[in-house]
Amino acid sequence: MSGPSEHGGCAERTLLPELAIGSLNGAERAALLAHLEGCQACRNELAELLAAADGLLLLAPSLEPPVGFEVGLVGRAPGRLAGALRPGRRWLGRVAAGLLLVAAGAGIGGGLATSPASSGRSLRTEPGVVRLAVLRSKGGVSGVAAVAAGSPSRLVMRVSGLGQAYWVDCVVTDGHHDVSLGRFALTGGRGRWTVRLPALVSPSAIESAELVGPGGTVLARADFTR
Amino acid sequence: MSTRRAGPDGRSDEALLSAIALGDKEAAVAFVRRYQARVYGLAYSILGEAALAEDIAQEALLRAWRHAAVYDPRRGSAAGWLLTITRNLAVDALRLRHHLSIDGEVLARLALASTESPETVAEVHDELRAVRSALALLPPEQRRALLYAAFYGLTAKEIAEEESIPLGTAKTRIRSGLMKLREALGPLTASGEASSKEAK
Structure with missing residues (x-):
């Protein structure tokens, strides 16, 4: 040199x-x-x-992390910052656990049906959950979607059997707006996430939630009007 | 990476990091929520495994919290700093597997400018669009070499093995590709003092 x-x-x-x-x-x-x-x-x-x-x-694409990401982060946070993310997020875990029970009951993603016997309530009885719909794709049932009302309101999605996609965009429709809620990762065609609904979307007005693949194709749809 | 973002609360990334260094919990929350999707998306793109990507993304954000006090904005944007931490952690995790597992589909998606997503159409900032455009102008072999190095941390020797080409050819592809990319990005790649980058 x-x-x-x-x-x-x-x-x-x-x-x-x-x-x-x-x-x-x-x-x-x-x-x-x-x-x-x-x-x-x-x-x-x-x-x-x-x-x-x-x-x-x-x-690299922005992908919403799985349910519980922030809670897990809190558990590893430095002392003075621990707890920063905790308020208002606990209920998400309860909703997710209930959703898993529904998924298990519908024969979806059996490998994830590990909820304890003590939490044997269905998703319908979980706080905030107001609407449920089966997610359907060409291959049949590919998961479930739930709308949870609250502040903020949320969409909870549980997906399996979409092996052709590496990630999907999640879009909800209320009859007036098509609103993209973000892009989410799938591993082996499976994924689960909870995402906030924008203020302009009323939980009671949501007609459908669609999963759109990288090529713009609608891979699966949950119809809340049925 | 020259982006200087400000969120809905009006605070820039740099202001948030300064506040985090002082123990501001609200700043920590804002920083995490601003970047968790981008950090997780990068980790997932490299690792292709949700659980491991989640672990790596959490660790990257924790490191940003812990080292917020030493972040120097003169050396680059907070986004670049955070994503480089994420990339390095993910590559370390890949190497712990003792073999590199490169997903050709992922590489192709990263490389193709035609895979513009709704996200990038709706909220892309100029820098991402510029990088996509600049990358699309490169010969495919140079593009691949840059993506191998940037996302999988491959050395020139490893790229040569992956592509079955001489080491000198791999080095030339990296060198030519990155220099063309820099020229194409022009003023977006704001220069500054950076004698070395610890995270690299």
């Missing part, structure tokens, strides 16, 4: 893209970092390349 020099003459310059994107091996990386200590021009170029490399990470 050369010492400090004019940028145009730095042999190390050709390695900057690999350093920026993280693909440089240990020995070359160490030598290049040592060079950077004394070369402002290379540092400036590296900063631009890092910004470009970081931009690639934006290509």
Whole structure:
């Protein structure tokens, strides 16, 4: 490696893209970092390349995490921040547990029917849940959807058997609006999530919830008007 | 990544991180809710496994909380910082499996500019659109090399093995691809002092 020099003459310059994107091996990386200590021009170029490399990470889709994500986060949070996410989220776990019971009763996703005997209430008796609908796809029943009224109101979705999709967009319709609630991951065609309903969507007015695949195809639909 | 976001409460990412460093719980909640879908989406794209992606996403957000005090906005955006933490954790988890499992379908979806989603149409900010456009201009082999490195943490040697090409060719693809990407992104890739990036 050369010492400090004019940028145009730095042999190390050709390695900057690999350093920026993280693909440089240990020995070359160490030598290049040592060079950077004394070369402002290379540092400036590296900063631009890092910004470009970081931009690639934006290509990953936004996916709503599974139910309980925030609760799990709280359990691992540093002491002074623990509890920050707790208020108002406990009921989600109860709704999800009830939904699993419904799913199990309908023969959907049996592997997840692990709810304890003490929580043997159906989803209909869970706080806030006002409407239920079976999620149907070409292959038949592919899950259940529930609307829970509250502040805020929520849509709870339990999906199985959509093996052709890696992720889906969830869209609800109330007769006036088609509202996308976000994009959600599926693993082996399965997924479950709870998502807030926007204020403009009334829980009692929702007519359907659809799962739309990456190509824009409606893969499954829950009809709340039946 | 030069995005400087401000949420509905008007606070920028940088302001939230400063507040988190002082123990502000509301700031922590706002930060998590602003970024949890993006962090989880990145982890899931790399790992392809919901439970592990959830674990990695939680850990990334916790690290952001813990290290909020040392975040330096002069070195890049908070989003870039957080996503880089996420990527590195996910790649570490992949490597713990002792073999890399690269999902070709995922790679293709990331690479194709034509997979614009409703999300990106509705709320895309200029930077994401610019990255997609710039990536689409690259030759496919350079695009793949960049995505292998950026998302799976592959070294040039590993990319050479994956693509069955000489090491020098893999290095050239990375170098040419990233330099073209930087040129295409132009002013969006705001420069700043960054002698090294610890997370890389």
